[in-house]
Amino acid sequence: xxxxxxxxxxxxxxxxxxxxxxxxxxxxxxxxxxxxxxxxxxxxxxxxxxxxxxxxxxxxxxxxxxxxxxxxxxxxxxxxxxxxxxxxxxxxxxxxxxxxxxxxxxxxxxxxxxxxxxxxxxxxxxxxxxxxxxxxxxxxxxxxxxxxxxxxxxxxxxxxxxxxxxxxxxxxxxxxxxxxxxxxxxxxxxxxxxxxxxxxxxxxxxxxxxxxxxxxxxxxxxxxxxxxxxxxxxxxxxxxxxxxxxxxxxxxxxxx
Amino acid sequence: xxxxxxxxxxxxxxxxxxxxxxxxxxxxxxxxxxxxxxxxxxxxxxxxxxxxxxxxxxxxxxxxxxxxxxxxxxxxxxxxxxxxxxxxxxxxxxxxxxxxxxxxxxxxxxxxxxxxxxxxxxxxxxxxxxxxxxxxxxxxxxxxxxxxxxxxxxxxxxxxxxxxxxxxxxxxxxxxxxxxxxxxxxxxxxxxxxxxxxxxxxxxxxxxxxxxxxxxxxxxxxxxxxxxxxxxxxxxxxxxxxxxxxxxxxxxxxxxxxxxxxxxxxxxxxxxxxxxxxxxxx
Numbered sequence: 395x396x397x398x399x400x401x402x403x404x405x406x407x408x409x410x411x412x413x414x415x416x417x418x419x420x421x422x423x424x425x426x427x428x429x430x431x432x433x434x435x436x437x438x439x440x441x442x443x444x445x446x447x448x449x450x451x452x453x454x455x456x457x458x459x460x461x462x463x464x465x466x467x468x469x470x471x472x473x474x475x476x477x478x479x480x481x482x483x484x485x486x487x488x489x490x491x492x493x494x495x496x497x498x499x500x501x502x503x504x505x506x507x508x509x510x511x512x513x514x515x516x517x518x519x520x521x522x523x524x525x526x527x528x529x530x531x532x533x534x535x536x537x538x539x540x541x542x543x544x545x546x547x548x549x550x551x552x553x554x555x556x557x558x559x560x561x562x563x564x565x566x567x568x569x570x571x572x573x574x575x576x577x578x579x580x581x582x583x584x585x586x587x588x589x590x591x592x593x594x595x596x597x598x599x600x601x602x603x604x605x606x607x608x609x610x611x612x613x614x615x616x617x618x619x620x621x622x623x624x625x626x627x628x629x630x631x632x633x634x635x636x637x638x639x640x641x642x643x644x645x646x647x648x649x650x
Numbered sequence: 651x652x653x654x655x656x657x658x659x660x661x662x663x664x665x666x667x668x669x670x671x672x673x674x675x676x677x678x679x680x681x682x683x684x685x686x687x688x689x690x691x692x693x694x695x696x697x698x699x700x701x702x703x704x705x706x707x708x709x710x711x712x713x714x715x716x717x718x719x720x721x722x723x724x725x726x727x728x729x730x731x732x733x734x735x736x737x738x739x740x741x742x743x744x745x746x747x748x749x750x751x752x753x754x755x756x757x758x759x760x761x762x763x764x765x766x767x768x769x770x771x772x773x774x775x776x777x778x779x780x781x782x783x784x785x786x787x788x789x790x791x792x793x794x795x796x797x798x799x800x801x802x803x804x805x806x807x808x809x810x811x812x813x814x815x816x817x818x819x820x821x822x823x824x825x826x827x828x829x830x831x832x833x834x835x836x837x838x839x840x841x842x843x844x845x846x847x848x849x850x851x852x853x854x855x856x857x858x859x860x861x862x863x864x865x866x867x868x869x870x871x872x873x874x875x876x877x878x879x880x881x882x883x884x885x886x887x888x889x890x891x892x893x894x895x896x897x898x899x900x901x902x903x904x905x906x907x908x909x910x911x912x913x914x915x916x917x918x919x920x921x922x923x924x925x926x927x928x929x930x931x932x
Contacts, residue, residue, distance in 0.1 A: 513748070516744065518747070518748050
């Protein structure tokens with residue numbers, strides 16, 4: 395592969411090729427072939443729709459946990475009605491994007507690395523190149539585009555499920571009126587908070603895809619290397635996501 | 651020089667290849683003739699597959715030139731390289747079919763990428779190519795559901811999808827039973843005569859060599875030892891080539907084998923002597 399050589403060289407090469415794909419996607423004369431569109435839909439369905447059950451369960455649990463934790467503390471100062479504010483804000487700005495993308499790193503990112511690494515070792519990527527098919531455009535671009543769209547959408551869904559679960563739990567167990575809970579959440583959260591969470595999740599999604607596919611392309615030495623690269627991809631994705639989270643949160647604080 | 655229907659010759663001019671610091675081959679100068687089957691022969695690890703990857707353009711050469719149909723591959727721009735790759739079909743060692751796609755989709759892939767043919771026409775061509783390699787009934791199978799020989803034949807069908815002028819095969823008969831290997835050789839010969847292609851086969855299979863080769867290149871220890879026709883190869887007096895063609899073990903391996911035999915004999919004698927002593931003591 396042209397990018398060959400050292401690991402950082404391969405990363406730069408991959409990012410440049412993906413940048414080329416993004417640029418071409420907006421050029422009207424660069425028509426996307428039907429089979430490539432079909433690959434994009436397949437990836438979107440797999441990353442998005444297939445992740446819905448696990449994202450829903452975890453978001454609901456986190457919504458209830460947050461409601462419980464907030465209630466324990468706020469009850470002491472007689473401010474139980476602020477549970478809605480705490481749950482909504484924590485989920486939308488922080489936990490929603492982070493948890494959804496942690497799930498995506500473990501579910502989709504690991505699969506991306508394993509798939510690309512196996513293809514690398516079994517000469518399938520070489521075969522694509524000699525057929526005159528750009529492996530980045532064919533293999534990685536659909537994953538990248540699907541992740542850019544589905545990570546924010548899943549986050550939006552996770553936010554909604556988490557807030558609803560927190561509200562239902564507060565109504566049933568804490569005795570807070572359900573309607574008031576949701577009105578308070580809606581009044582407290584601004585579009586800026588929602589947008590900050592969605593931008594974060596898009597950034598996390600991009601990070602997961604680039605790191606996972608990069609590690610996959612670096613695989614060389616058989617089945618053991620596939621496992622090693624997959625582990626490395628998940629660990630690096632999580633580490634970079636936390637760093638990125640810190641960066642986004644700091645930016646949000648500075649420009650509040 | 652070109653073959654009758656435009657199959658190009660491949661000229662290697664003082665080509666050196668290697669990985670990192672290691673030089674695998676140096677100073678290879680030869681011409682693989684148009685419209686003929688050229689066999690690159692050599693022992694394991696002599697650099698023949700690397701040379702094939704250089705010809706394909708997957709690995710850049712260190713020095714020298716590879717000229718395909720009169721065009722220096724290193725001097726080609728991206729569009730020319732793409733056009734050149736469309737004229738090349740490559741059969742990888744294990745077929746290198748995409749495991750996530752069915753056989754039909756694998757064969758259709760280059761057609762979908764490089765042509766604007768309708769789906770029905772592409773399906774027709776895929777059936778034709780699979781029939782050519784005897785796999786017409788396996789269109790909906792995944793590669794993992796096929797035997798090694800079938801995967802190689804399917805890889806050949808995919809390599810033939812765009813009717814290439816040059817076909818490059820990396821060890822097409824390795825790991826196959828003798829009957830399947832002979833069928834593969836037959837297929838290569840049929841492709842040559844039917845489509846007038848320039849075919850390059852990398853192998854160390856002597857049966858395959860005698861069945862298909864028009865032109866032979868022998869590599870050993872980073873150098874080209876021989877190039878010429880099959881009868882010239884048979885008359886060649888080079889010690890490595892004689893040893894290779896006569897399937898003789900190397901001198902080091904013979905010495906090791908003799909030492910091992912002597913060791914085993916001494917051990918047997920010692921065991922027998924021990925038993926004898928035991929019997930006398932009783």
